[in-house]
Amino acid sequence: PTRRSSDLSFDAKSVVFSAKLNDNDNYNLYSMNLDGTSLMQLTSGGDNYVYPIYVPGQKILFMTSKSVEADANQFRDEYERQTTAQVGTINIDGTGETLGPRNVSHRVAPALLPNGRVVYTEWRHMGPTNDGHLRMMNEDMTGQREAFGGEQGGEGGTNSYLKARYIQTKTMADGSPDYQMISIGTSRDRTLQ
Numbered sequence: 717p718t719r720r721s722s723d724l725s726f727d728a729k730s731v732v733f734s735a736k737l738n739d740n741d742n743y744n745l746y747s748m749n750l751d752g753t754s755l756m757q758l759t760s761g762g763d764n765y766v767y768p769i770y771v772p773g774q775k776i777l778f779m780t781s782k783s784v785e786a787d788a789n790q791f792r793d794e795y796e797r798q799t800t801a802q803v804g805t806i807n808i809d810g811t812g813e814t815l816g817p818r819n820v821s822h823r824v825a826p827a828l829l830p831n832g833r834v835v836y837t838e839w840r841h842m843g844p845t846n847d848g849h850l851r852m853m854n855e856d857m858t859g860q861r862e863a864f865g866g867e868q869g870g871e872g873g874t875n876s877y878l879k880a881r882y883i884q885t886k887t888m889a890d891g892s893p894d895y896q897m898i899s900i901g902t903s904r905d906r907t908l909q
Contacts, residue, residue, distance in 0.1 A: 723769040723776075732758070732768045732776050732808075745778060747808065758810035766801065767825055771855035772832050775805045775812075779823055779836075782815060803836070803857050816857035825879045828855075829895055835863050837878040848876035850899060864899070874901040 720743050722733035732747045745758040745765045759765045763782035771777045779801040803816040803823050826836040829852070838851045849865030865877050880899040888894050 721767050725770050730754075732770060734766045734768055734778070742781075745776065745806070745810075747776075756810065758806060759813070764801070765804075769826050769828055769834070770808075771805070771828060771834065773855065774808050775855065776808060777803065777805050777826055777834060777855060777857075779826070780804050780815070803853070805855075805857065814857070816853075817860075823851075827879075827881050827897075829882055830885060831893070831895070833859075835880045835882075835897065837876075837880070839876075846875070848878055848902075850877050850880050850897075864897075874903045876902050878902070 718736050718739075720734040720736075722731050724731055728750070730747055730749050732745060734743045734745055736743045742762060743764040743766050744760055745768050746755060747758060748755040758776070759778075759780075761782070763780055765778050765780045765782075768776050768778040780803075781801060782804070801822045801824055803826070804814060805816075806813045822837075822839040824837050824839070826834045828834055832855055833852050834855055835850055835852050837848045839848045840846070847865065850863040851860055852863040853860040863880075877899040880897045883896045883898050886894045886896060
């Protein structure tokens with residue numbers, strides 16, 4: 717099998733991961749206990765399911781090439797013509813799949829923040845625009861907003877940020893939390909450099 721990404725459950729007793737069993741398969745989501753027992757395939761079909769993370773409410777958030785609209789094909793990235801990845805959730809037992817809104821390019825590499833929100837990279841490939849900004853959303857895929865990248869107006873250190881991970885929380889002067897993250901910054905021309 718080829719494994720793509722994984723996440724440890726909140727109780728540290730199980731893991732969810734994305735894998736394909738052979739080169740002709742698509743990536744699907746699987747879960748199992750840390751001791752190797754209770755292996756369960758959570759998704760199936762002709763679409764890829766990648767980047768799973770546990771989120772509150774006994775759910776798993778993931779990215780998929782599956783279209784939210786049953787009668788419409790998923791978008792293809794403008795540059796590489798690859799099927800784009802969109803957000804979705806599923807119950808930890810594999811039931812209740814819900815797909816979020818589509819984007820003209822990829823949404824990848826989600827990570828959970830202490831307040832239950834999810835940070836992820838949203839690629840923007842359209843005409844001359846080619847960047848990857850960090851965005852945030854609620855674990856139910858609502859409330860999407862900019863987290864980092866776009867507010868710099870192109871004047872930041874680079875044009876794309878990915879794989880953001882929470883590091884620590886500092887308290888602002890007004891008492892509100894300030895979540896600090898680390899991310900990979902990359903200058904790109906069409907593809908990841």
